[in-house]
Amino acid sequence: xxxxxxxxxxxxxxxxxxxxxxxxxxxxxxxxxxxxxxxxxxxxxxxxxxxxxxxxxxxxxxxxxxxxxxxxxxxxxxxxxxxxxxxxxxxxxxxxxxxxxxxxxxxxxxxxxxxxxxxxxxxxxxxxxxxxxxxxxxxxxxxxxxxxxxxxxxxxxxxxxxxxxxxxxxxxxxxxxxxxxxxxxxxxxxxxxxxxxxxxxxxxxxxxxxxxxxxxxxxxxxxxxxxxxxxxxxxxxxxxxxxxxxxxxxxxxxxxxxxxxxxxxxxxxxxxxxxxxxxxxxxxxxxxxxxxxxxxxxxxxxxxxxxxxxxxxxxxxxxxx
Numbered sequence: 001x002x003x004x005x006x007x008x009x010x011x012x013x014x015x016x017x018x019x020x021x022x023x024x025x026x027x028x029x030x031x032x033x034x035x036x037x038x039x040x041x042x043x044x045x046x047x048x049x050x051x052x053x054x055x056x057x058x059x060x061x062x063x064x065x066x067x068x069x070x071x072x073x074x075x076x077x078x079x080x081x082x083x084x085x086x087x088x089x090x091x092x093x094x095x096x097x098x099x100x101x102x103x104x105x106x107x108x109x110x111x112x113x114x115x116x117x118x119x120x121x122x123x124x125x126x127x128x129x130x131x132x133x134x135x136x137x138x139x140x141x142x143x144x145x146x147x148x149x150x151x152x153x154x155x156x157x158x159x160x161x162x163x164x165x166x167x168x169x170x171x172x173x174x175x176x177x178x179x180x181x182x183x184x185x186x187x188x189x190x191x192x193x194x195x196x197x198x199x200x201x202x203x204x205x206x207x208x209x210x211x212x213x214x215x216x217x218x219x220x221x222x223x224x225x226x227x228x229x230x231x232x233x234x235x236x237x238x239x240x241x242x243x244x245x246x247x248x249x250x251x252x253x254x255x256x257x258x259x260x261x262x263x264x265x266x267x268x269x270x271x272x273x274x275x276x277x278x279x280x281x282x283x284x285x286x287x288x289x290x291x292x293x294x295x296x297x298x299x300x301x302x303x304x305x306x307x308x309x310x311x312x313x314x315x316x317x318x319x320x321x
Contacts, residue, residue, distance in 0.1 A: 001181040003145065003174045006152035007038045007114075011076060013185055014159045015046050021159060022050055022068060025061055025078030025114075029053035035080050035116065036174055058084050062091040065111045070099075074159060079115045082168060083128045096164040097139030108162040112155070117259065119172040119209060119305060124295035129208075129260040134166050135237050135269070141190055142236040144168040146211035148181050150234055153188030161190065170209035170259070191238030195247070199229035202253040202315045205244055205270060207233040209259045209305070216308025217255075221315060228315060236266055244270065245277050252283040253318040257311050262290035284318040 001009060014021045023039055029051055033040025043051035054061050058079055065077035079085055085092065096109045118127045134140045141163055145151040151169070158165035196211065197218050206214040211232045218228035229247050233240065248254045254274060256267035271286040289306045296304050 001148045001152070002176060002178045003148045003151045003169065004036060004038055005178075006148040006181050007155055007169065008040065008042070009181070009183065010152045010155040010159070011039060012042060012045070014076075014156065015042065015050060017185070018074065020073045022052070022073050022075045023078070024052045024054050024064060024075060026054055026056055026080055028078055034078065036171070038114075038174075039078070058087040059091055062088040062096065062113065065113075066091060066096050066099075066109055069109045069111045070107060074110045074112075076112045076114060076159060079113060081126045082115045082117045082130050083125050085113075085115060085130060085133070089133070092134070092140070092164070092166075093137045097137050100163065101139060109164050110162045112158040112161075112165045112167055114155075114167045114169065116169050116171045116174075117209070119170065119259070120296065121298060121300055123298050127296040129168075129258070129291070131166070131168055131236055132260055132264060132266050135266060139163065140237060141165040142168070143190060143234060144170065144208035144236065145234065146170070146173060146208055146232050148179050149186075150188055150194070150232075152181055153186050154190070154234060156185065156187040157190050160187070165190075168208065172209050173212075176212075188234065191235045191240055193234055193240035193243040194232045195229065195243065196232050197228065197230040199227035199251065201227045201251055202255065202318060203229045203231060203244070203247040203251045204311060204315065205231045205233065205254060205256045206258060207236065210257045213306065213308045213311055214257055217311035217315065220308060220312040224316075226315070226319070239270070241270075241273050245274065248274055248278055249281060252281060253315070255287045255289060255311055255315045255318070257289040257306060259291055259305050261293050262288050263293045265290050284321040287314045287318060289314045
């Protein structure tokens with residue numbers, strides 16, 4: 001499966017296994033079956049009461065999902081692009097994320113919000129990677145897969161979780177090369193990073209769209225005799241710092257890369273926790289390689305997201321310090 005098919009498989013299995021699971025969002029019903037086809041065929045299979053297309057009203061989508069969750073359902077609410085989470089941020093941050101706390105644990109909000117992060121040629125209002133907003137919101141869980149197997153397994157865990165989860169999908173990876181993915185039920189635990197490449201000289205920490213670039217950087221460094229370990233965080237909340245710290249304690253050098261802006265991005269928090277725990281053991285300062293503090297350009301010939309060569313260059317510089 002590719003990521004699109006893996007996501008659709010996870011949703012289909014959840015709808016089949018639990019009558020409380022619902023899907024709602026703009027264009028999620030057939031014939032379009034979602035903005036890129038992740039829900040294609042599901043409304044035909046399960047009916048419009050289980051997979052429902054909504055008006056273009058993000059506040060209504062999330063509000064209805066929260067209300068349904070309070071009535072015992074487990075909604076999957078699709079917000080077409082990550083940028084549009086701003087329209088319903090009050091519903092997410094002040095209602096979904098807070099109700100369990102405000103009810104003394106009596107009221108859970110088991111909703112899964114799925115969304116897409118576009119990369120290039122979609123304009124500045126359709127390409128923002130805003131996961132740091134919701135990492136900063138207590139009560140939310142935030143995940144971003146980088147491959148089809150994790151896309152299926154993480155989404156399954158989000159749907160089954162009793163807290164609100166934000167499932168962010170990099171559009172650039174949705175139709176990337178296929179890999180073997182279990183056709184039946186499959187789950188990846190939230191809060192557990194994956195060491196996708198082992199190494200001894202430098203650690204590269206990433207997630208989502210930048211994981212393939214991190215692996216490309218590791219391959220480039222290998223040709224120079226540098227052994228790079230690559231960690232795919234998979235979950236940003238909960239954040240698997242023990243895996244990161246164990247690796248950095250061995251390599252003593254680390255590069256953090258992500259598609260969100262570098263300024264106040266997730267890498268800043270990760271770097272701080274590394275400094276807190278390993279300051280005296282590091283051989284070089286923590287390096288961050290991320291998007292610039294500017295909107296993503298529409299022009300196709302303007303670089304924005306860092307590439308493997310940029311990450312490799314940053315890692316190389318750590319050995320000169």
